[in-house]
Amino acid sequence: MSVFPVSSSNLSAPHLSLFLQEKYGLSMNTQCRIIKAGINHTYRVTDQSTQYAFRVYSLNWRTIKEIEEEISLLNLLKEEGVSVSYPIADKDSNFIQTLNAPEGPRLGVLFSYANGQKIHSYSKEIHFQAGQLMANVHRLTVNKKLERVNYSPAVLLEESLKKLGEFLSADSQEMAFMKSLQHYLLTSLSSANHNDLRQGIVHLDIWFDNFNINAENEITLFDFDFCGNGWLALDLAYYIMQLHNMERYEEKNYQPKIESFLKGYESIVKTSEEERRLLPMLGLCVYFFYLGVQCQRYDNWSNSFLSEDYLKRFINGLIKRYAGIYNLAEA
Known part of the structure; x- marks a missing residue:
């Protein structure tokens, strides 16, 4: 029986962990957990004491060019000392990954993790x-x-x-x-x-x-x-x-x-x-x-x-x- 087509999916966090270990040279102790399934899906990636955020874009939500432009902007802000979560390149100097999800190829980017926590009401x-x-x-x-x-x-x-x-x-x-x-x-x-x-x-x-x-x-x-x-x-x-x-x-x-x-x-x-x-x-x-x-x-x-x-x-x-x-x- 062939697999029925899907319009969206949640990628397996343990398998994403293995994927990121290979692509970014992370340790075998790396753990991955989905923290938000919204317009895009965001995973918290933890390698020893270092954390990252891996965003998986929904199918056809952004083009490669649009993501490249986002990355370019973030790199500019990082270089100028603005406090932003910035993209991280893999071992081959690529910022954008392609993941063959059931609904079709989805794009992903690894970002530095924003230290701290969300506060709803602040001073x-x-x-x-x-x-x-x-x-x-x-x-x-x-x-x-x-x-x-x-x-x-x-x-x-x-x-x-x-x-x-x-x-x-x-x-x-x-x-x-x-x-x-x-x-x-x-x-x-x-x-x-x-x-x-x-x-x-x-x-x-x-x-x-x-x-x-x-x-x-x-x-x-x-x-x-x-x-x-x-x-x-x-x-x-x-x-x-x-x-x-x-x-x-x-x-x-x-x-x-x-x-x-x-x-x-x-x-x-x-x-x-x-x-x-x-x-x-x-x-x-x-x-x-x-x-x-x-x-x-x-x-x-x-x-x-x-x-x-x-x-x-x-x-x-x-x-x-x-x-x-x-x-x-x-x-």
């Missing part, structure tokens, strides 16, 4: 450092470009809403709200002063879930899977939007931390008045984008939580609420 002082870390990334990526996605308003808002439409009823109040908000954002961004919006390479996923903080309160940034090109203010907007969530929309909690984060950022790189004005709007744009990603990856990731009810609760509880705080559109 103003650490938010200040987070601002400095982001600014140091932007200082090196401003006016640069990768051969990867351009995060234009069309990509963030138009393509994402089309994906959302596959799961959210066209005649629902929530879809009517999203269409109205999309029109508002597209119009507002079109009329913005683009000369005052810095362009460059963005991470687009900088928040607590992609930081590890060690005992000395030093931050290491990781997971550049969504890096691409766009307004640098998108990164600030996403971080601030997530801060509202992390602090449960309590202004007395999130506002001092936002101010500390922005002070940290501006101690390295200055923002324009137009960038600061657009931050709430750009945060909503990224909300659109990631809802689109969840819908796009329904078959091999989000089906365990995504439904029409989930989308309605997300829109009413997060997007509409965020728009209302800043009096954007008819929230």
